[in-house]
Amino acid sequence: MVLETVPLGQTGLSVSELALGTWRFGRENDAGEVEIEEDRAHELLDAFADRGGTFIDTANSYGDGRAEEWIGEWLADRDRDEYVVASKIYWPTRSNDPNASGLNRKHLRGQIDCILDRLETSYLDLLYVHRWDDATPAAEYMRTLNGFVEDGRVNYLGTSTETPNAWKVVKANELARQNGYEPFSVAQPRYNLLDREIEARYLPMCRDYSLGIVPWSPLAGGFLTGKYGRDETAPSTSRAATDQSFADRYFCDEHFEVLDHVKMIALEVGATPAQVSLAWLLHQDAVTAPIVGARTVDQLEENVEATAVTLTAAQRTELREGTA
Ligand SMILES: NC(=O)c1ccc[n+]([C@@H]2O[C@H](COP(=O)([O-])OP(=O)(O)OC[C@H]3O[C@@H](n4cnc5c(N)ncnc54)[C@H](OP(=O)(O)O)[C@@H]3O)[C@@H](O)[C@H]2O)c1
Numbered sequence: 414m415v416l417e418t419v420p421l422g423q424t425g426l427s428v429s430e431l432a433l434g435t436w437r438f439g440r441e442n443d444a445g446e447v448e449i450e451e452d453r454a455h456e457l458l459d460a461f462a463d464r465g466g467t468f469i470d471t472a473n474s475y476g477d478g479r480a481e482e483w484i485g486e487w488l489a490d491r492d493r494d495e496y497v498v499a500s501k502i503y504w505p506t507r508s509n510d511p512n513a514s515g516l517n518r519k520h521l522r523g524q525i526d527c528i529l530d531r532l533e534t535s536y537l538d539l540l541y542v543h544r545w546d547d548a549t550p551a552a553e554y555m556r557t558l559n560g561f562v563e564d565g566r567v568n569y570l571g572t573s574t575e576t577p578n579a580w581k582v583v584k585a586n587e588l589a590r591q592n593g594y595e596p597f598s599v600a601q602p603r604y605n606l607l608d609r610e611i612e613a614r615y616l617p618m619c620r621d622y623s624l625g626i627v628p629w630s631p632l633a634g635g636f637l638t639g640k641y642g643r644d645e646t647a648p649s650t651s652r653a654a655t656d657q658s659f660a661d662r663y664f665c666d667e668h669f670e671v672l673d674h675v676k677m678i679a680l681e682v683g684a685t686p687a688q689v690s691l692a693w694l695l696h697q698d699a700v701t702a703p704i705v706g707a708r709t710v711d712q713l714e715e716n717v718e719a720t721a722v723t724l725t726a727a728q729r730t731e732l733r734e735g736t737a
Contacts, residue, residue: 414717416465421497421701422625424569424598426538428468428497430695430720432627433461433713434706435469438483439476442655447476449708454483460710462491464717470601470627470704472501472543473528481531489533496538499599499627500528501573503543515546516554525561541571541601545578551585552592559594571599571627576611579618586622597624604628604700606637606675606690606732607668620699631694631703632687632716636663639676639686643669650708674731684722687712691719693732 416429437448449457458469471480481500488496502524505514512519529535540561546554561567572582582597589596600619602611605628611619619626632638635652641664647653653660672686679689694703707713724732 414464414721416467416717416720418465418467419701420625421539421569422598423623424625426497426569428625428702429466430702431466431691431717432468432470432499432702432704433457433466434629434704435471435480435484436475436706437708438471439479443657444655446655448655451479451483451486453709454480455487456710457707457713458484458487460713462496464714466717467495468497468499468627468702470499470629471532472504472541473506473524473531474501474504474543478527478531481528485531485533493534498532498534498537499539499541499571500532500537501541501543502528503546515549516542516557517546517549518553518557521554521557521561525566529566536565537567539569539571539599540567541573541599543573545572545575545581551581551588555585555589555594556592559589559592562595569598570595571601571625572597573601573629574603576602576615579615582618582622582624596622599625599627599701601627601629601704603630604694604703605631605633606671606693607633607663616699625701626699627701628694628703629706631705632690633663633668634659634706636668637672637675637686637690639672639679671732671735674735678724678728678732681728682722682724684719685715687715688719688722689724689732691716692722692724693729695720696724696729 418427419430421428438454440448442448507513558570575581586596604611675686675689679686694700705716
């Protein structure tokens with residue numbers, strides 16, 4: 414199975430139909446264990462690239478910079494230009510320093526250089542604002558971000574997560590248009606069968622601007638793989654066992670009912686629940702490339718196979734509406 418390449422919104426860039434997420438690279442979980450160590454991170458990157466994966470998603474905050482460092486070491490042995498590397502800026506990079514977080518010019522300028530150093534590259538393909546910063550005027554960060562595109566350190570801009578506030582993207586992109594700045598061309602919202610708030614306002618906005626849509630947590634952090642039961646038992650290495658916020662978010666009757674439909678359709682099409690859940694996202698015409706967050710190579714292989722799963726219109730409706 415080799416991943417196909419798809420256009421990233423209306424940019425001229427092409428990316429693999431799945432992106433590899435690196436949020437858990439070098440990250441300490443609630444139990445104080447590093448979830449994905451360096452060797453495993455490199456195995457995952459190798460496995461992804463071997464299957465045609467080109468689109469790598471990271472952030473300056475992942476593993477306090479370790480994710481970018483490990484990607485940089487891995488890229489140093491490859492042809493960097495063959496990969497589309499996306500990173501993000503927003504979260505604090507120093508404690509007790511109001512200028513070391515958000516999208517103010519000082520923080521953005523300092524962080525873009527740190528990101529490029531850690532990734533051992535002279536340019537980022539895509540830079541996202543990781544969250545919105547209401548304390549900094551949009552004109553300030555849009556102009557600063559435009560400067561990164563003008564000087565070649567960044568190729569495209571993206572916006573992450575601010576899903577209830579589609580108007581903020583509209584405001585920033587209209588400001589960019591009026592001033593001749595680079596606009597946001599890509600959106601990275603949380604989107605999966607359980608987290609669908611983007612469908613009301615955010616998705617129509619993305620469609621109108623022809624933004625590339627790169628959903629995060631496409632498997633609801635693993636809930637949609639079907640590995641959790643209603644009794645809340647969780648495999649000891651799984652996210653639910655080591656990340657309380659995950660369990661708090663997903664363990665409820667309504668979500669288990671959606672999962673029941675996913676499991677039934679998985680039996681019908683001869684796939685796993687994870688593959689059906691990913692296939693549902695891949696069938697959405699507005700979606701460009703879900704970011705899979707596999708922790709092991711086996712998980713990644715299973716997820717890549719989802720690109721070969723076809724769902725009928727009736728099955729997609731059943732998944733969307735929760736009724737057969
Ligand atoms: N922009 C943002 O604010 C933002 C926020 C979050 C994430 N992201 C990006 O999105 C990426 C993906 O997010 P995510 O990790 O939440 O995605 P996800 O794909 O929904 O969840 C990944 C987790 O599910 C489990 N899993 C995945 N495939 C599996 C399989 N086939 N079988 C069994 N378990 C499986 C693994 O957890 P366990 O094995 O540990 O249970 C894995 O760590 C991140 O790495 C990051 O790049 C962005």
